[in-house]
Amino acid sequence: MLWSMHIVFFSHPSFLGSQSMPRFTRMLATGMERHGHLVEVWTPRPRLYRLVPVNLSRWLGYVDQFIIFPIEVRKRLKRCSPDTLFVFTDNGLGPWVPLVAKRHHVIHCHDFLAQLSALGKIPVNQVSWTGRLYQAYIRWGYTRGSHFISVSHETRKELHKLLKKLPVFSEVVYNGLNGNFRTQDVIEARAKLGDLTGLDLTNGYILHVGGNEWYKNRQGVLEIYNAWRKLSRKQLPLLLIGNAPSLHLIKAHSESPFKNDMHWLSNINDDSLQKAYAGAEVLLFPSIAEGFGWPIAEAMACGCPVITTRKAPMTEVAGEAGFFIPIYPTEEGGIAHWSLEAANVVEEVLSLSPDNRERQIQLGLRNARRFDQEQTITHIEKIYTSIVAPHISQNYSIPINAES
CATH class of the missing domain: 3.40.50.2000 (Glycogen Phosphorylase B;)
Known part of the structure; x- marks a missing residue:
């Protein structure tokens, strides 16, 4: 100095x-x-x-x-x-x-x-x-x-x-990165998070991290999950970590045929958040806008593939290591098409071969070193x-x- x-x-x-x-x-x-x-x-x-x-x-x-x-x-x-x-x-x-x-x-x-x-x-x-x-x-x-x-x-x-x-x-x-975000043993991370939440996470889960702000697009997360469950034979649960859901999100949750597999997790400490990233099959982060997009970098640093919006700054942070979907549509009539297109990307990531998944994880780890x-x-x-x-x-x- x-x-x-x-x-x-x-x-x-x-x-x-x-x-x-x-x-x-x-x-x-x-x-x-x-x-x-x-x-x-x-x-x-x-x-x-x-x-x-x-x-x-x-x-x-x-x-x-x-x-x-x-x-x-x-x-x-x-x-x-x-x-x-x-x-x-x-x-x-x-x-x-x-x-x-x-x-x-x-x-x-x-x-x-x-x-x-x-x-x-x-x-x-x-x-x-x-x-x-x-x-x-x-x-x-x-x-x-x-x-x-x-x-x-x-x-x-x-x-x-x-x-x-x-x-x-x-x-x-x-x-x-503001915290000890790193790769962990996946099986152990899922087991410890399962003990904390009382959920069976043995086979993995889809993860979202964010609050109720309009730009975080939690509504879009639910819509993508609904569309994915309808097209896929897989039955992974959805974990939404952040603030307790708003009233309109509670309503959207209650109307979903897959509501029993959607779980809101609040008051999660940093250690549990890191385990959540490490044990997830994929982070679903379809934000409409961000200043930066912390969860993208955090997830990649923990070895978790990321699906996010094809829009800056999400594209800046994810770099070549991310999977991208279109931005949430402003017209209500376009939401069904958007959620189906995004659901197909979720299925693509979850269907990666072990070798291809490992290559994607390594891309993410290299990208996270920028932060x-x-x-x-x-x-x-x-x-x-x-x-x-x-x-x-x-x-x-x-x-x-x-x-x-």
Whole structure:
């Protein structure tokens, strides 16, 4: 390590229940500490949030974030040296960017799906007038920034469309795998996951990992599974790991003739998730949109073949190791054809010979190495250094994991 920086990470408040963004912040913070840098994490505290009933807490949470916290930040800035680097771990933290826009800063961009929805560019995801105002406030903030790191080329493309002018710096660094995702003994992984869930997983299963957000397309997962069961002689169960299903998903589940083989698994810890990947016959990930698509890389790192949507950034992450299906249709009349086409891809993957399956697994393992966490941290460190001390970074050569 040639240059020790003082890095302040701005992070989403944990009291709002977000898991992925605080986890991303921890990955960055611990990585930079490991490299010898002085690190602080600044995040709002729930001063008012916990004082009222749940139905009002959201609004007082906004007061904590956008009125009280900025006052605290202005006070803290007085003790920060001019060469401090301020890092926003998500573009959703845009309202805080103007506080340090004239100082060294960089904004990590994950996705702009909420932004595009608020602008009416994603008709399937309607946004209320208050949501549109909130997203406009976020956009007002991050457009004051000048340095950006995007998790995919697709995210960077959307960023440049939303900015008023081209930024001073904008580069892509793919996410690094945040956890011990690796191959395991398949039989053992299935047995342990079966013990945990009370299910017979001896012969394998089809896996989906994701939440109830519209773009995760859990509805499409159920439709593909229904279509596959109708055409196949195989009878593998479907495991859906993530949040408890929404009401419309519960209804779709209850109407399926194969509902007894569909299983929702919530509150699964990291170790069990890794076993779920390792024991699955295939990960079914038909997302409509993503900023990156963590489960694709995680599954491949665990030796699990992946079926995903033929659309960036899913194609970026899966590379040549993925099996691809068309994007979910916007017309209701096209869903049956889409689900049948996808079901045939599921059958293709499940019918691979042992040798061909092993070749596909090896392709996935090689692809997953692009998302090595230490390589990601080192690449990001180089960018941070180039912002604070360009003369230092000129001779600081490292391998990188994505084209700029």
